Amino acid sequence: MSLAPPVSRDLLTAAAETVALVLEENSPLPETSDDVETLAARLRGHISQLAVALPAGDSAVTRARKxxxxxxxxxxxxxxxxxxxxxxxxxxxxxxARGRDPFERLPGQRLRRPSRDSVRVLVFVLALVTLVVAASVPRT
Structure with a gap:
């Protein structure tokens, strides 16, 4: 069990957005060395903030810090x-960091839609419960 503080969604979102600026296919390469330095500084900041929330001996943390x-x-x-x-x-x-919170979604990731059969079963169960409740109500 890790005693590290949980990572906020804002920090994860900001880090993911900075990573997307560099790694996405349609993202242009930085034009000047100042742009490279600025992005590198932002990534170093994200690394230092995320590394605090993960175990110190983690190989990803060691590699990132190095x-x-x-x-x-x-x-x-x-x-x-x-x-x-x-x-x-x-x-x-x-x-x-997301591995520590199983309910965390990636930015822009949509929720999965339930299958058609799952919806049918849900509707059938709701109809059956409605019939049971309606049958149990005393008639006047």
């Missing part, structure tokens, strides 16, 4: 690769 402590390398390609790796380890921390 990668988060390294500086963004010079060069266009290497800095973007480092940014993607930061986003990936942040994503693994988000998944680990």
């Amino acid at each position: 990668l988060g402590s390294t500086a963004v390398p010079d060069g266009y390609v290497s800095s973007r690769v480092h940014l993607v790796r930061l986003a990936e380890v942040t994503q693994s921390l988000i998944a680990a």
